[in-house]
Amino acid sequence: MDVEADRDLELVRQAVEGAKGLPNNHYIDQATYEEEREVLLFNNWAxxxxxxxxxxxxxxxxxxxxxxxxxxxxxxxxxxxxxxxxxxxxxxxxxxxxxxxxxxxxxxxxxxxxxxxxxxxxxxxxxxxxxxxxxxxxxxxxxxxxxxxxxWRDIVFVNVSGTAPTFREYASKLLKRWHEHEQPMYHGGPVSGFNFDVACNWKLAVENYCESYHLPWIHPGLNSYSRLEDHYHIEEPGHFSGQGTLVYRQIIGEKGEKFPDFKNLSKFWNTGAEYIVLFPNVMLATQRDHGYAIILLPQGPERTIERNEIFYSFDPETRPDLKALIEKNSVQWRGVLEEDLFVVEGMQKGRHGIFFDGGKFSPVMDSPTHVFHKWVGDKLHASRYGNT
Amino acid sequence: MSIPDFEKYNQLVLDLFEKEKFEELACLYLEWGKRLLALGKLDEGCFFLTQGYVLALEHGMEEAVEIYEILKNHERED
Missing domain, CATH: 2.102.10.10 (Rieske [2Fe-2S] iron-sulphur domain)
Structure with a gap:
């Protein structure tokens, strides 16, 4: 590795106030993509x-x-x-x-x-x-x-290199955080799965998902009931980051029907919901009545397949009365998630600007994204030089 | 037991491959292999039995057990 690349990583690994984001080569360069493939995707549980x-x-x-x-x-x-x-x-x-x-x-x-x-x-x-x-x-x-x-949660995780600890150890902090949801989840069927073929590096999808800063601009429809100030950061350095909301509202069908809740949840989940990326590539949502997973399948430095899959607390086969609501929910989430696509593709295009230096984080609003960047930087540094 | 017309047999094999009728093909190989063995043609018979064996394994056919035993008896299989 050259001296310049090492200096860039040192800037990424600093505290958020002084840190820079990952520079362009981490998004557009084939050699860097291949290094990250080994270090980030294959050495961990993806x-x-x-x-x-x-x-x-x-x-x-x-x-x-x-x-x-x-x-x-x-x-x-x-x-x-x-x-x-x-x-x-x-x-x-x-x-x-x-x-x-x-x-x-x-x-x-x-x-x-x-x-x-x-x-x-x-x-x-x-x-x-x-x-x-x-x-x-x-x-x-x-x-x-x-x-x-x-x-876990019907998601097939792999550790390609075979060097990671067990999954339950690897994800222990998230499993503990969401222990109340450790109960059966059921995929909503064909209508509840949809893919996006996105012209961006996989990490940009993670970065966008982690933070709530973009919500008022990119998802203006949420402003009516879920304001920016209703959100909080979720940061577990070295493991995951994301955002939560305190004003989650259940989707309601035309006849007033709702999805049944997961069992025995504490009061927090009445209006609480959390959206977390388990590093490296699984973006998760946990709510009182349903959740979803977005699995990022990198296809090269500048292309990613996003698999979006929605899960419920009940087997949809047993509740034909909720079929229409499942469809409505899928349409709603698809709409929200599609709103992010121009953002991640725009950031990808922006990273061909040769003077872009990785970007400056807002210490207040961007810290979950910085947690991810630091995880990337730490993993690459450890791979190159050991844990120093 | 005589050897059937090879041209006709070969055409049948090609047709079954073309139509992806692999279970029928496995049975055809089995039959052909047995006939050759009965004529003392060990190598040729085991060749066709092997072809049938692989397809029978792939398609979960009970014939796989029979073919395996024949091949094993001729020290062609573990």
């Missing part, structure tokens, strides 16, 4: 998809996670495991599209076949035509590469 993407035993779903081919598998016992989506023989990508497998995962090249637990089951003709064994091919050593996997 979201890649949902358990409900693979609802049935035998379902498999390939995911391109920042260029890394991964495969989510629900085995015949119903458990989810993620593997590298690459055959151990010649490196062929194993699965190209979502499907249900009744038996093994067969490589489309030479048909090496894997059980859904990743073990190598068959190596056809490996010792010559009709000879499927060879003393040099030890199947026990050639299973699919397992990726550390954890499911």
């Amino acid at each position: 979201g890649i998809g949902l358990g409900s993407d693979i609802p049935n035993p035998g379902d498999v779903s390939p995911v391109n996670f920042a260029g890394m081919p991964l495969l989510m598998v629900r085995n015949h016992e119903g458990d989810i495991q993620v593997f590298q989506n690459t055959c151990r023989h010649r490196g062929m990508k194993l699965v190209e599209k979502n499907c249900n497998l009744r038996g093994t995962i067969r490589c489309p090249y030479h048909s090496w076949s894997y059980n859904l637990d990743g073990s190598l089951r068959a190596t056809p003709h490996v010792g010559g035509p009709g000879m499927n064994i060879d003393k040099h091919i030890v199947r026990e050593d050639l299973g699919l590469t397992k990726i550390n996997t954890h499911i």
Whole structure:
């Protein structure tokens, strides 16, 4: 790393009053993107998809996670495991599209076949035509590469490098903060999931989500009941940041219907709601009656797929009377979240301005964003030089 | 047991591949492999049985067990 890049990071890692934001190369440069891919996305617990993407035993779903081919598998016992989506023989990508497998995962090249637990089951003709064994091919050593996997709130988290602590340890502070919501959550069905293909670096989506400073300008519809002064910062350096509101109002249907609340919540949640980014790439909402997750899937330095998924306290299959309200809620959230797209794409364009220096934070209003920048800076510094 | 017309058989294989009827294809390979084994053509028979084995495994077919046993008995499978 060059001296200038190190000096930039030192500025980012300062206290918010004196700090600068991450400079342009962290948003537009391929080499920096690749460094961050390893240090920020692969070395930590990142979201890649949902358990409900693979609802049935035998379902498999390939995911391109920042260029890394991964495969989510629900085995015949119903458990989810993620593997590298690459055959151990010649490196062929194993699965190209979502499907249900009744038996093994067969490589489309030479048909090496894997059980859904990743073990190598068959190596056809490996010792010559009709000879499927060879003393040099030890199947026990050639299973699919397992990726550390954890499911929380139906989100499939992975730690690609295998170097992070357990997910429950990694996310312990957030789990503690939201312990009242540690109860079943149900995806709202197809209408409750929608994607945005956004021309921005994935970190800009995080930065925008963390802070409430932009709300009066970008989401003017919220001003009528959720004023800027009703919001507060949420900051847990090294783990997550975000914002909360004290005036959350439930959505109401045409006949006055509401979503049922999660069970046994304290009074705070009557009007409280929190919007937090669990670093690196999962943006979460927790409210009395529903929540959502936005999973950021980086596609390169300047492109990100945002997966938006809404969850409820009840199984929508059991409440057909709430179908219309679920649809209304989805439309409403989609509208709000779409309002942010021009912002993150605009910031991306702005970062091609060669004189932009990373930006100046408001110590009062931008501190949750700075918590994220400092996390990035600290992780990169530790990766380059150790924890100094 | 005689060997069926190879051209006809080969065309059937291509058709089943084309139509992605892999379970039928697995059964065809199994039948063909058995016939060849019965004629003492071990390598050729095991070749076709292997083809059928892989497809039977992929599609969760019970024939996979039968084919595995045959291959194992001929020391072609672990």
